[in-house]
Amino acid sequence: MSFIVKNTTLINPLDLIAPHSCRGCGSLGDPLCKCCKKYIINNHINICPNCKTKIKHNKCPNCKNLPPTYTIGFREGLLNKLIHDYKYQPTRALGKTFAHLLDSILPNINDAILVPLPTATNHIRSRGFDHTYLIAKHLARLRKYKVKKLLLRTKNTVQVGSDKKTRFLQAENAFTINHTIKSSHQSTYILFDDVWTTGASMKTAIKKLKEANIKNIVVVLLAVSRI
Numbered sequence: 001m002s003f004i005v006k007n008t009t010l011i012n013p014l015d016l017i018a019p020h021s022c023r024g025c026g027s028l029g030d031p032l033c034k035c036c037k038k039y040i041i042n043n044h045i046n047i048c049p050n051c052k053t054k055i056k057h058n059k060c061p062n063c064k065n066l067p068p069t070y071t072i073g074f075r076e077g078l079l080n081k082l083i084h085d086y087k088y089q090p091t092r093a094l095g096k097t098f099a100h101l102l103d104s105i106l107p108n109i110n111d112a113i114l115v116p117l118p119t120a121t122n123h124i125r126s127r128g129f130d131h132t133y134l135i136a137k138h139l140a141r142l143r144k145y146k147v148k149k150l151l152l153r154t155k156n157t158v159q160v161g162s163d164k165k166t167r168f169l170q171a172e173n174a175f176t177i178n179h180t181i182k183s184s185h186q187s188t189y190i191l192f193d194d195v196w197t198t199g200a201s202m203k204t205a206i207k208k209l210k211e212a213n214i215k216n217i218v219v220v221l222l223a224v225s226r227i
């Protein structure tokens with residue numbers, strides 16, 4: 001079963017009597033217990049989000065234009081449930097959970113600057129927090145990275161439900177470089193987004209950074225959609 005419905009307000013009954021219940025096994029305490037976290041990490045596969053091939057290291061042999069990419073896995077099963085609850089319940093505490101999962105799968109990256117893809121302001125308003133920025137902030141704390149809002153959203157382009165062609169057209173003009181932030185050519189810029197669906201947002205973000213003469217780019221995603 002896939003969770004693609006926006007604005008789902010179903011509440012986990014266990015959350016009414018306890019602060020959190022594990023989305024994997026239902027045990028009380030954390031939104032993801034240690035065992036279920038271990039399960040996700042052990043089953044983690046790095047996938048090229050563009051051609052969906054399993055990649056051994058970080059570069060896809062088929063997609064040479066794509067920077068080194070890291071993902072937790074396909075958007076399915078428990079990972080899909082966590083993303084759904086984080087975005088549409090919405091469960092703020094999962095921001096920290098995702099940061100810990102990413103910390104477990106990412107290699108050491110020196111002098112890294114995290115650049116979360118900007119979220120539409122209407123989504124921030126409805127959730128009460130900026131979901132990609134929150135994960136980036138927690139991850140930066142764990143890794144001693146910097147977070148910079150190097151990309152800005154030009155308008156409230158809403159991608160949910162849009163077809164692939166429309167998404168690419170929307171994304172093309174959705175982001176702009178924040179020129180108030182000075183970029184460093186020695187640093188590695190980690191573009192971070194939650195899910196790669198059509199890839200329209202991330203491809204635009206990569207293009208914008210390259211246009212700003214940024215060469216060291218890495219892509220980090222929570223999950224890749226199979227479609």
Ligand SMILES: [Zn+2]
Nearest residue numbers: 022025033036
């Ligand atoms: Zn569990």
Ligand SMILES: [Zn+2]
Nearest residue numbers: 048051060063
């Ligand atoms: Zn590929």
